Amino acid sequence: MRKVLIVGAGQSGLQIALGLQSHGYEVTLMSNRTADEIRSGRVMSTQCMFHTALQHERDLELNFWENQAPRIAGLGVSVAAPDSSRAVDWVGRLDGFAQSVDQRVKMAGWMETFAQRGGQVVIHGAAVGDLDYFSRTYDLVLVAAGKGELVSMFERDASRSVFDAPQRALAVAYVHGLGPRPEHPDFDAVRCNLVPGVGELFVMPTFTNTGRADILFWEGVPGGPLDAFKGVKDPSEHLALTLELMEKFVPWEYARATKVELTDANGTLAGRYAPTVRKPIGRLPGGGAVLGVADVVVANDPITGQGSNSASKCAASYLSAIVEHGDRPFDEAWMQSAFDRYWDTAQHVVKWTNAMLGVPPEHVLNLIGAAGQSQPVADRFANGFNDPADFENFFYDPEKTAAYLESVQTAA
Template sequence: MHRIAIVGAGQAGLPLAFGLLDKGYEVTVVSDRTPDQIRGGKVLSSQCMFGSALQIESDLGIDDWHDLCPPVDGISFSLQSPDPGGGPLIDWKARLDRPARSVDQRIKMAQWLVKLEARGARVLIQKAGVADLEALADTHDLVIVSAGKGDVAQLFERDASRSTFDAPQRVLSLTYVHGLKEADDYSRISFNVIPSVGEYFVIPALTLSGPCHIMFFEGIPQGPFDIWREALTPGDHLDAAKRLLRTWLPREADRAKRVELTDAHGILAGAFAPVVRKPVLQLPSGRPVFGLGDAIAINDPISGQGSSSATHACKVYLDAILAHGDAPFTRDWMEQTFEQYWTYAEAVTQWTNSLLMPPPQYRLKLLDAAVRSPAIASAIVNGFDHPPSFFPWWSDAEACERFIADRQDSVSNAPASRDLQRDGMNQRFATP
C-alpha cells in the first residue's frame, strides 16, 4: 500500500487524508500550526459549503457539525442603486434544494487534525519548503501540496492560459458577529450588489461560541468599501462595517444594529489575485509533487465556492488514487488527474470571474426576470451547488434569451422592476 504525504491542513488535504486512511494507506499530514494554534487564531474564511460538497464530507464520515451548524436554506439577491441609500432595483430570493452550511474552519481543521492522528496518521507540525518536500518525496510514494495560502504554493508555476487576472479584483473583509437579526422567513445568504462599489453578504454560520453570522464585504479596490487598512483594532473593524451598512445598505444596517464580535479573532481583511497554477512541481531532484485545491486553483470568494471546490477536488484525487492501484504516480498521471478536476473547476472559475466584471445587458435582464419567475430564481440559486449548470445560459446572450423564454410560463405576479437598460445599469457597474 502506498505511503502518501499531504502538505497543508485545510479543506482539501484533510478530507483526502481521511479517505486514504480509511482505505489502508499510510498518511503523513504536514501542518504549519498545531490544533490549539488553529483554534486560537484568526478566522480563515467564510467557508460556506453547498449540498454536494457536504455530501462528500458525510460519505467520508467527517461531517461532525451537521446538527450544530445553522442551515442555509436559500439565497436572496439584491441589486442596489449605486447611490448611497438608494435602495434595491432588483430584489428576489429562492430556496436551495439542499441546505448549505458554514462551519468556522478553526473548529473543523483543529478537530480534524486531532482525529486524523488518533486514527493513525502521522502529523508533522512544521513549515514546508523545498528541502522538506524533497525529504517527504524520499520516504513517500506521492507528495501532495494543498497549502493554498502558504508560501509553498507559490512554487507552482502560474498557468497564464487559465488565469484571467494578475491583480486582486476585490478587497475582502470578514466580521463574525452575534446579534444580527435573522432573515424574516427562512435562513439564507443575503447577496447584495452595489455597482461601482462592491458586494456585501450575510452568511449564517457556526463559530467557536455557537451559531453566528458572517458579515462579508467585497470592495472594488480604491472604492468606498476599501477602508480596512484604517481599522486598527477589532472594534474599529466592526465599527467600519456598521458605518458602511448605514451609508450604502440601510436594510442590512437595520439587521446589524445590535451586533457584537464573536471573539477578538473573528475578523479578517486582505486581498489576493485569483490564479490557476500548473498542477505539477518538479523538485531539484527531478521528482514531481502534485498540487491540490487552493494551491492550484484559487478563485475570488465572491461566488462562495472555495470550500466546496476544495472538497470536490479532494474527491477527484481520492478516486484517482484508489483507482491507480500500486502503479507509480507519474507526472502524466498527475496532469491527467488534475484535468479531470478541471472539467468541474473550469466552470467555477469562469462563473466566478464573471461576477467580478460589469455584467452584460442580457445578464441584467436574467437577474431581473428572476423577480417574476421562481424557476429562474431557483436555477440561479441552485447553480451555487453545481456551477457547471450555469452554462451556456450565463455566458451566452442567445442561450440566455432562450433560457428566460423557456421559463416564462412560471412567471409570477411580482411587480416589475425599474427599466435597467433605461437606467444604463451595465455602464454604472464600471469601476471608480
C-alpha cells in the same frame, strides 16, 4: 502499504488525508499549526458549502457538525439602487440545504480525528528543501497549503488566468446578534447584496466555537469606498467600519445589524489576492515532483462562494484518482491526469467567478431582474452555486438567457 505526505491542513488536505486513511494508506500530514492553535486562532475564511460538497463530507462520515450548524435553505440577491434602496430583492430556494462551519472548528476537529485514528501529524512549516527530502521517502506528496513559499513552485497558467491583480479587497467579521431578514424570518439564507461599481456584501449564517453566528463579508472594488480596511488592526474598529459601510450602502442589512458584536477577538480578517490558475505539478530541486491541490492550483475570488466547495470537490476527485491507481507509480503523467479530471469541474467555477467580477452585461442584469418576478428563475440561479456548470445553459450567452426566460414565461 502506500505512503502519502500531505502538506497543509485545510479543507482539501484534511479531507484527502482522512479519506486515504479510511482506505488503509499510511498518511503523514504536515501543518504549520497544532489543532489547538487553529481553534483559538484568527478566522481563516468565509465558507458556505452547498449540497454536493457537503455530500463528499458525508460520504467519508466527516459531517460532525451537521446537526449544530444552521441549515441554509435559500440564497438571496439584492441590488442597490443609486439612492441606497433596493432595485432588486429576491431569494431562491436550494434543492438541498447548505451549511457553513467556521474552519477553525472544522480543521481542528478533523486534525484531531486524523491523529486519533493513527495518522501521523508533523507540526512544521514546510519549505521546498523539506519536500525535496520527503519526496524520496513517500510514494506521493500533495501540496495543499495555498499560501507561502510552496505555492511559488507551481507555475502560473497564463492561458487560464484572466487577472494578474486582485479584483476585490476582502473584509470579514464573524458576529453574534444579527436579526433575521424580515422577508423570510422562518428560514436561513445566504444574502448577496450587490452595490454596482462599489462591491458586494455577503451575509451568511455559520457555526463557530461559540455556537450559531453570522458572517459579514465585504468585497470592495480596489481603490473604491469599500477598500478601507488596510492597516485596520483593531477588531472592534474593523467591525465599526463594516457597520458604517453597511449603513451607507446596504441600509436594509444594517437595520438588522445594529446590535451585533464580534464572536471573539479573532473574528475578523482582511486581505486580497489575485485569482490565479497554476500548473498542477511542482518540480523539486532534486528532481522529484509534487501535486498541487485545490487553491494551490485553482484560486478563485470568493465572490461566488466556491472556495471550500471547490476544495471539497478537488479532494473527492483526487481521492478517487489515487485509490483507482492502485500500486502503480504516481508519475507526472498521472499527476496531470488527476488534475485534468478535477479541471472538468473547476473550469466552470473559474469562468463563472471571473464573469461575476466584471461589470454585468445587460442580459445578466435582465436575468437577475427576472428572478425577482419568477421563483423558478430565482431557484435555478441559487442552485447554480451548488452546480456552476449549469450557468453554461442560461447565463453567459444572451441568446440562451433570452430563450430560457421565454421558456419560463411560457411555462407560467
